[in-house]
Amino acid sequence: GDSVTQMEGPVTLSEEAFLTINCTYTATGYPSLFWYVQYPGEGLQLLLKATKADDKGSNKGFEATYRKETTSFHLEKGSVQVSDSAVYFCALSSGGSNYKLTFGKGTLLTVNP
Amino acid sequence: DSGVTQTPKHLITATGQRVTLRCSPRSGDLSVYWYQQSLDQGLQFLIQYYNGEERAKGNILERFSAQQFPDLHSELNLSSLELGDSALYFCASSDSPNSPLHFGNGTRLTVT
Numbered sequence: 001g002d003s004v005t006q007m008e009g010p011v012t013l014s015e016e017a018f019l020t021i022n023c024t025y026t027a028t029g030y031p032s033l034f035w036y037v038q039y040p041g042e043g044l045q046l047l048l049k050a051t052k053a054d055d056k057g058s059n060k061g062f063e064a065t066y067r068k069e070t071t072s073f074h075l076e077k078g079s080v081q082v083s084d085s086a087v088y089f090c091a092l093s094s095g096g097s098n099y100k101l102t103f104g105k106g107t108l109l110t111v112n113p
Numbered sequence: 114d115s116g117v118t119q120t121p122k123h124l125i126t127a128t129g130q131r132v133t134l135r136c137s138p139r140s141g142d143l144s145v146y147w148y149q150q151s152l153d154q155g156l157q158f159l160i161q162y163y164n165g166e167e168r169a170k171g172n173i174l175e176r177f178s179a180q181q182f183p184d185l186h187s188e189l190n191l192s193s194l195e196l197g198d199s200a201l202y203f204c205a206s207s208d209s210p211n212s213p214l215h216f217g218n219g220t221r222l223t224v225t
Contacts, residue, residue, distance in 0.1 A: 100158050
C-alpha cells in the first residue's frame with residue numbers, strides 16, 4: 001500500500017538558517033504529493049503541492065520538487081523565521097474519486113530567535 | 114480559518130462510554146473525511162463520505178461509525194471506548210476529489 005516516510009524530528013534551527021525536511025514515498029501509479037503544516041492548537045493547512053513528476057510546489061518561501069526517480073518530495077526553505085515553528089507533514093494521494101491522503105508521521109520544527 | 118467546524122474541542126470520558134464528534138464542512142464542500150491523530154500512529158485515515166454516501170474506509174475500528182447528513186454535516190460515533198482511543202480526531206472537507214483538504218481544528222478525546 002501507499003506509505004510516506006519523513007525525517008524524524010525534532011528539528012531545531014536558528015532564525016535565518018536553511019531548512020530541509022526529507023520525505024520519500026511508496027505508491028502505485030503516479031500520486032500527487034503535498035506538504036501540510038500544523039501550528040499549535042490548530043488543524044492542518046496545505047502548504048504546497050505537486051501533481052506530477054518534476055513539478056515544483058512553492059508557497060511562503062517553502063519549496064519542494066516532485067522527484068519520481070528518487071520517489072522524494074523534500075521540503076526546503078532558504079531562511080526560516082520563528083513563525084515557521086510548527087509540525088510539517090508530507091502526504092500523498094493516489095488520486096481517483098476516493099481522495100485519501102496518506103501522511104508521514106510529521107516533523108516538529110522549532111526556530112529560535 | 115479553514116471554514117471547517119468541529120465540536121466539541123475537548124471531550125473527557127470514561128472507558129466503555131460512547132461519544133459523538135460533530136463536523137460541519139466548508140460551505141459547498143461535499144466530501145468529508147475523518148482522521149485520527151495519535152502520538153504512536155500519527156495521522157490515520159478513518160473514513161470518507163461524499164454527499165451522504167460512504168466512499169472510502171481506512172483504519173476505522175468496528176466500534177466506530179460515521180455518517181453524513183443531508184445538510185452535509187458529519188458525525189463520528191465512538192463506542193465502547195478504550196484508553197487507546199484517546200487521540201485528536203480531525204475532520205476535513207473538500208469540494209472535489211482532487212482538491213486539497215481543509216482541516217478543522219480537531220476534537221481532543223481523552224478516555225480515562
